[in-house]
Amino acid sequence: MILDCAVIGGGPAGLNASLVLGRSRRKTVLFDDNKPRNAVVSESHGFITRDGVDPQEFKRIGHEELAKYPDVEIQKQRVVRVNKEDELFNLEAEDGTLFQAKRIILAIGFKEILPDVKRVKEFYGKSLFSCPFCDGWEMRDKALAVISDNEAASHMVKVASNWTDDLIYCTNGRQLLSEEKSLLESRGIRVYEEKIRALNGENGKLTEILFEDGGAISREGGFITPEWTLASDVASSLGCKLNDRGGVESDEMKRTNIEGVYACGDVSLAGASQLIFAAAEGSMAAISINAAMIEEKFS
Incomplete structure (x- = not known):
């Protein structure tokens, strides 16, 4: 047939x-x-x-x-x-x-293809997501991070800010243009340009982002750009x-x-x-x- x-x-x-x-x-x-x-x-x-x-x-x-x-x-x-x-x-x-x-x-x-960040697979689909419109409501008002070294990630940061006032942007080593960084920080979005050493948490729930310079910041979840x-x-x-x-x-x-x-x-x-x-x-x-x-x- x-x-x-x-x-x-x-x-x-x-x-x-x-x-x-x-x-x-x-x-x-x-x-x-x-x-x-x-x-x-x-x-x-x-x-x-x-x-x-x-x-x-x-x-x-x-x-x-x-x-x-x-x-x-x-x-x-x-x-x-x-x-x-x-x-x-x-x-x-x-x-x-x-x-x-x-x-x-x-x-x-x-x-x-997920970002080259240690342990990211453990959290993807549980507390880290790729689409704010799909999962932003469930993450509303939490301490969130956008983790991306993609040059177009600033748009994701702006979109994600719709669901929380406690948002940071981790570029995983990529240096932003000063104008771009200033604009985000003027809206209360802190930018971390340090390389990420690993993510921390249990049972798929993100609790902390660890940086290679020894720093760390507590987070409850966020978004990535595969x-x-x-x-x-x-x-x-x-x-x-x-x-x-x-x-x-x-x-x-x-x-x-x-x-x-x-x-x-x-x-x-x-x-x-x-x-x-x-x-x-x-x-x-x-x-x-x-x-x-x-x-x-x-x-």
Whole structure:
């Protein structure tokens, strides 16, 4: 059987794309190896009716809803190879099963590379986070830190200040421009440019930041700026053009530069990490595919 669409990636973008395709009676396979970027967190926020949901519970509900649509199949495995031959895409799953599809949706997402700070993994997803809009409410009015040597981190500092008046900025050795430092400190945000020796705390709860010069400061949590890299090489193997943020370039209809390949979610947004954005992008990609196939039917 030739599929109408193969959806690669089972996060909110891939789930919502599969839902819309299933409701449009399109033969669809959703590939999900269950290795999400947000695996370290126990709650996801900002999605109405699902605020505070465990990401795995979100996925379980999604799979349950997709099961109502006979044209959608879920393959709980990774796609290891994709190539385009004539007008069809050939896909190979990790168990060796072969599939053919008329369209591809890339909802592959990203992997995170955490800052080079000792013990940061112990606190990430528990008291250190990457998105103030996702987790700022839970950290409100606490003694927080933004830990980042990224040149664009000042924006994160400004955003994080919305949830607390007790905020510091640790640059982990990067020296700020004097104007930038003066602006932040004039708003009561202390800047620490010393290299960080380690983080301290227990059971994922940050209590202290230790500096290489021997100094230390108590903190209850905060935010970091991980680097992102594509979670799969499928996009590059297909020849998809990347944008300047490392994601897959797509137009307003989620079409990439490769005919028949669409991109949605984190891999397309390359910066906006909220579930509700990703789900909306998945819906847009599926609607775009459905519209194209309807036009083909009547052309």
